[in-house]
Amino acid sequence: MHIQVKDLSKRFGGDYAVQNVSFSIGEGSLIGLLGPSGGGKTTILRMLAGLEEPTSGEIYFHGRRVENEPPQKRGIGFVFQNYALFKHMTVFDNIAFGLAVQKKPRREARARVEELLELTGLSGLGGRYPHQLSGGQKQRVAFARAIAPEPQLLLLDEPFAAIDAKVRKELRTWLREMINRLKITTIFVTHDQEEAVEVADEIMVINRGRLEQKGTPWNIYKEPQTPFVAGFIGESNLVEDCSRLKGFEREGAAKGMIRPEFIELFLPGESALLSSLEPGIVRSTYFRGTVWEVVVEAGSNRLTAYRSLEQDALEKGDEVGVLIHRLYRFDDDSGVMVENANKIDPMPVYI
The missing domain is CATH 2.40.50.100 (RNA polymerase II/Efflux pump adaptor protein, barrel-sandwich hybrid domain)
Structure with missing residues (x-):
């Protein structure tokens, strides 16, 4: 899915969380929204998902204006920072949830879930409950649940924040491989520059609700356009x-x-x-x-x-x-x- 955003703003009370942000994202790209905590990254993600209504601005998916459409009509998969798995459901049922909402035939849904269990390295764990899983396994379940309905856009909010350092590094490589294989346009939020540089095709540096710079990790490191980017990316x-x-x-x-x-x-x-x-x-x-x-x-x-x-x-x-x-x-x-x-x-x- 090709994404285009024009002059997007979001105000809470008298303060802007996001102000006049514009960008475009090519189909199949893996984009990192990088910046300090409270800079507006998650607010941008939630407006793309339809979970927050913009104060002003326009959002286009494949040329279709969508900022007034409900989330379920946008073709989006969302992975939350805290996984947001259903505790009373098995791994299998968690992954199948979106397919049930779509009213997919039972045989087709089962085949899709089995395919995703194998793809995400969760084969044999379909009958377990979330409390029986490690943090890395929970994140894979959340990822599988998000892509089960075959969304055109995948949004991830701090996907590795709740995972220990060793597993987090392994999951970065895993995520990159999965996105390359599935070719889903993906945007993920992070405040970890190492994570963004390692995973993303392009990085958008967000600070105080504004887009400071967009480019490949190497170009942003090599040619920072603002003092903030220069100080935030790499040692300086x-x-x-x-x-x-x-x-x-x-x-x-x-x-x-x-x-x-x-x-x-x-x-x-x-x-x-x-x-x-x-x-x-x-x-x-x-x-x-x-x-x-x-x-x-x-x-x-x-x-x-x-x-x-x-x-x-x-x-x-x-x-x-x-x-x-x-x-x-x-x-x-x-x-x-x-x-x-x-x-x-x-x-x-x-x-």
Whole structure:
């Protein structure tokens, strides 16, 4: 199902939970709605499902305007954060519930449920009740129940929030494989950036009811368009005025964001790029398995950088040269990547 949303808003009392959000989603896509708690992600999901009525705006499914249609006419499957399984029903009956509502013939419904039990790895558990299942198994039942009526759009609200870390990682891979196999347009809400990056084809970053940026995980990480996205996605160092940094001087102050991998640290005598180095003091070091994570104070900025295990280890109090290779500069909330100008040879020699 192709989704198009135009200027969607939702107000509770005098406050906007969602304000002027517009986007389109291609058929068969797996989209992550990512952002901090209370940012409006679940409200957007519930308006798509028909569980909340928009204050204003338009929602189109395959070109058909649906914001005034009831949920049961929208062709949607919904997986709730707390599973919302029927405690008095077996696994089999939970999965069959939507088919019963559709009045599917009993033989056809049984065949569909058996197919889904096998597909979701629940074969042999059809006779159990929800209290007899693990968290991961309950989530699979909720997923199977949602897709049993063959919806055109699948909506998942924090689908892994109630599951422990190890099982959550396994279910991410499982969900991705299922969606690719079933080719159902899917939107899932999460505040976990690792989860969104690992699972989604595209991410929509939501903050304070507004859509900050939409794109592939890699593009959002590589080219954040706003200071919020830059700070929320991946590890980052935010500086209030990057025009004071060596190699980035310009007229007028501008906010900057520096990824740890954009920074290189040198002990005295390790680098000849003296005009590009900020003087710094190591404040702490952490072993992260594949690299050293080093916190260094450079002027008024406190920066986190990575240092290879093959280089000499740094100690708290060491004086270092801080080379910032590149950064994102934000002018009027518009971001652009800038390279350190002092690294560019102004007089190239051609041979």
